[in-house]
Amino acid sequence: MHRFDDRTVLVTGGTGGQGSSHVRAFHAEGANVVIGDIDTARGVALADELGARAVFTRLDVTDEGSWAAAVLTAESAFGTLDVLVNNAGVQNPPAPIETTDPAVWSRVLGINLTGTFLGIRAAAPALRRAAGGVIVNVASTMGLGGTAHYAPYVASKWAVRGLTQTAALELGRDGIRVNTIHPGVIATPFIHEPAAGATTAIADVYSPEPFAVPRLGEPTDVTRLLLFLASAEASFITGSEYVIDGGLLLGPALQRSAA
Template sequence: MGRFDGRTVFVTGATSGMGASHVRGFHAEGARVVVAARDLAAGSAFASDLGDRAVAVRLDVTDEQEWASAVRLAEDRFGPVSVLVNNAGAQHAPALLEDTSREVWDRVLAVNLTGQFLGIKHVAPSLRRAGGGSIVTIASTMANVGSPYYAPYVASKWALRGLTKTAALELGRDGIRVNSVHPGVVRTPLITSPVEDGQPAIGDLYSPAPFAVPRLGEPAEVTALVLHLASAESAFATGSEFVLDGGLLLGPALAA
């Protein structure tokens, strides 16, 4: 028996990095998984590999009509959604705030903030039809501090904290819990590959040596926390922030 037998789980940004890890984790626990991604071909191939308990949907999280269509398809195939993992996110090349273009600012906030708002807006009615459930928003350690060269990303993740807490207050009496996960530097393409040609990868700018746990995180470690927050094991947690960063925000640890 899996923790999510018979339940429908909707994951955005689902074909790579943490998103793909979350899909596999929920599927392994018995869920029917909706693989939501901009690249429908990649999503379809992933869902096909998983089998009958997975379906792919085309979703640009900034497009409200695509959200409405994706939720309808999910319900038509598997019934009401019990879990939403708002995982899709966008990063940008490092730049001083005064050198950041309006286009970059708008794109990052559209994906990281508006996309999460639209997800909650359109999936909440399905969660009610399921009798309640859980929403997990994927934030960042950058939602807790300032970070030079990353103003759009930092602003989007700080705002996501407020959105998450407000949604938790509005949806709690419907049996819907809303929590945020704040990963640190996790080994995904977003961290290990350059955002733009000629730019350093984000992981190249951070050494884990000072962390209390002196290494990068792994996607499966984030997935384990997401599964916990989506399950009945965390039934008393809502509007809460869960940091998973190996001690990055704590400051430098004692040398070994």
């Protein structure tokens, strides 16, 4: 027996660095996986790689019709939808608020925040039909404090926190748990490649050396926490936030003195 036998999991942004890690891990734990992404070629390739119990659906998280089609794909292919992972997200090119293009603001909030809202809205009826389920929203440590030059991303991830807690209150009596994960700097293309319109990647200006766990996070670090929150082991947890950042938010660690 695996933790997710006979359960169906939809992961948005499912072909990305974190998303593909989540998809593979759920599949290895027995789940039927629905890979939601706008990258059809990579999504089909990942579904083909996994084989049985994996399907791809082209999912634009900002589009209600696309969400309806994704939920229908899950229920048509596997009978139920049991877990939604709102993982899709984009970063903004760094800029002060006064020079941030409103189009960038709208795009980042549209994907990171409205996409999460539409996902909850579309998935909730299906989760009820499955007699309960789980939603996990992937936010960021930038949703826990201000970060200069990243106003659209920061605002979107702060808002996901409130959305998560509201959804947890509204859906709890239906047996649907809703929680948030706040990753720190995770070693994926998201931080190793510049955001659209940017020339510098986050990894180019960031060093984890001063912090308690002096390394970048790996996608599997986040995936292991996600699997726990989506499992029956976390059946009494809802509306909660989980930071996974190696101690980044704690501030610089004390340096050992020379012997």
